[in-house]
Amino acid sequence: xxxxxxxxxxxAEIASLIRRDIKxxxxxPKERLPPERVLAENYQVxxxxxxxxxxxxxxxxxxxxxAGSGTYVTFDPSESADxxxxxxxxxxxxxxxxxxxxxxxRLAVLHxxxxxxxxxxxxxxxxxNSVNDPAMxxxxxxxxxxxxxxxxxxxxxxxxxxxxxxxRSQKEWSKMRRVILNPDTINLxxxxxxxxxxxxxxREPELAAASMKEHLESARLSLxxxxxx
Amino acid sequence: xxxxxxxxxxxAEIASLIRRDIKxxxxxPKERLPPERVLAENYQVxxxxxxxxxxxxxxxxxxxxxAGSGTYVTFDPSESADxxxxxxxxxxxxxxxxxxxxxxxRLAVLHxxxxxxxxxxxxxxxxxNSVNDPAMxxxxxxxxxxxxxxxxxxxxxxxxxxxxxxxRSQKEWSKMRRVILNPDTINLxxxxxxxxxxxxxxREPELAAASMKEHLESARLSLxxxxxx
DNA sequence: CCCAATTGGCTTAGTATTGGATTTAAAAGA
DNA sequence: TCTTTTAAATCCAATACTAAGCCAATTGGG
Numbered sequence: 001x002x003x004x005x006x007x008x009x010x011x012a013e014i015a016s017l018i019r020r021d022i023k024x025x026x027x028x029p030k031e032r033l034p035p036e037r038v039l040a041e042n043y044q045v046x047x048x049x050x051x052x053x054x055x056x057x058x059x060x061x062x063x064x065x066x067a068g069s070g071t072y073v074t075f076d077p078s079e080s081a082d083x084x085x086x087x088x089x090x091x092x093x094x095x096x097x098x099x100x101x102x103x104x105x106r107l108a109v110l111h112x113x114x115x116x117x118x119x120x121x122x123x124x125x126x127x128x129n130s131v132n133d134p135a136m137x138x139x140x141x142x143x144x145x146x147x148x149x150x151x152x153x154x155x156x157x158x159x160x161x162x163x164x165x166x167x168r169s170q171k172e173w174s175k176m177r178r179v180i181l182n183p184d185t186i187n188l189x190x191x192x193x194x195x196x197x198x199x200x201x202x203r204e205p206e207l208a209a210a211s212m213k214e215h216l217e218s219a220r221l222s223l224x225x226x227x228x229x
Numbered sequence: 230x231x232x233x234x235x236x237x238x239x240x241a242e243i244a245s246l247i248r249r250d251i252k253x254x255x256x257x258p259k260e261r262l263p264p265e266r267v268l269a270e271n272y273q274v275x276x277x278x279x280x281x282x283x284x285x286x287x288x289x290x291x292x293x294x295x296a297g298s299g300t301y302v303t304f305d306p307s308e309s310a311d312x313x314x315x316x317x318x319x320x321x322x323x324x325x326x327x328x329x330x331x332x333x334x335r336l337a338v339l340h341x342x343x344x345x346x347x348x349x350x351x352x353x354x355x356x357x358n359s360v361n362d363p364a365m366x367x368x369x370x371x372x373x374x375x376x377x378x379x380x381x382x383x384x385x386x387x388x389x390x391x392x393x394x395x396x397r398s399q400k401e402w403s404k405m406r407r408v409i410l411n412p413d414t415i416n417l418x419x420x421x422x423x424x425x426x427x428x429x430x431x432r433e434p435e436l437a438a439a440s441m442k443e444h445l446e447s448a449r450l451s452l453x454x455x456x457x458x
Numbered sequence: 459c460c461c462a463a464t465t466g467g468c469t470t471a472g473t474a475t476t477g478g479a480t481t482t483a484a485a486a487g488a
Numbered sequence: 489t490c491t492t493t494t495a496a497a498t499c500c501a502a503t504a505c506t507a508a509g510c511c512a513a514t515t516g517g518g
Contacts, residue, residue: 009494010493011493020372021368023375024372025394025395026371030244030245030248030285031245032239032241032242032245034236035236035237035475035477036476036477037477038236045495046496047495047496048493049494049495051477051478052493054477065477066476066503067502068477068478068502068504069477069502070239070476070504071477072241078392084384084387084388085385085388088385092383095336095383095385095386096385096386096389099333099386100328100329103324103328104328107324152324154321154324154325155317156314156317156321156322156396157324159314163389164385236476237474237476237504238505239505264464264465264466265466266464266465266466274506276506276507277468278506280467281505294466294467295465295513296512296513296514297466297515298464298465298513298514298515299464299465299466299514300466
């Protein structure tokens, strides 16, 4: 199938190329594509082929074709953001945190300053005093993970984590917290948070990352257990 | 030699240019744009075309047009959510990718289906044929990392990666790409991409993650090297 | 306070560009 | 061979752009 690469360039291939540029943001919303005749020239195909490709993209609502005017990008990758965040499922969230937070711990070890550590210590104490107050624990927990991100001094990571945290403050999630956050679980989490904090203050990046992984593993376990009941 | 028939520069193009300058902060809030007649001269179009472009921007609330006075920027990028993304610095981006992409590789190993692998293979071939075409390489490279994210089936991760990719399509970055992406570097990246792909097809999560880390390490090196020159 | 200069608002007629659609021929694939 | 797809060349219809002029609102200097 892919052996004969050179000869056959069909409308499907053209469509894929353009689709990729739109979805990756290389072509921004409202932007006008070059005229069909020029695209045909660029891709070295006939105009009819380009036309077919553009019509496919129009059916996918990626572009809008206006006769006499041009073809315009109508897909905004950043607009689908709210939907993604609102509809994120618990296990998706845990996987995303698995990707992010261990490495955040490593970076936190590199960048942590005394007042970062003080803030973490203060939040740890709040959580340790909230064994019977799930709501309080939960807000301090979120803050703790935010501080970890802020400690990296990486605005991109800080922003990503804040986006992820906004998922957790959804309505549906607070229900779930009430089920999961019993005193035993809170105690477990407190121990794990403490382990992460200790690893960071002792400047041990891999230990910090490993502790975070263990913590997230527990969180995943809590989730699957609560889902099965 | 005048075979090059310029494609029409229309109101959509003018609007895109000005919109980009506004959103990137090149034009500050409250600042007055040059008069329509001057803009028309600068862009080498008729005044009516400039007018249409400005009216579009006014509908998007990016500018305010006051008859007899002028056209004023009414959009403040620092108050926009996209701000973090627009102002992300190269090393921040690499750190974020260090956090995300190795784990994405692990998840990709778990979820990869035959047509995911086919798509990766096709992009690898595109990149391998683009040793002397940085723009094409870059677009396929972005797509490759996007496909990795899509393979996880995790919408949250897919969205995060797409946000990160949108950073890379910024103006400043395309300059940097031209400096970094010489044939040697592209060949190196191609080898590394191939290694990642092989690890995924052979279902070796840790090998895939390690290959990705190596790839990102190279990317970081290219960045620091280009920054120091 | 008024006048003159500047700036956006708007109209018109003529021209150019662009997508829409059809036809014929050639090439690729079943 | 027959079917489908692509190429190439037209012509058409919709839309946008140019150019030029005049009006209306605003601004700032005298």
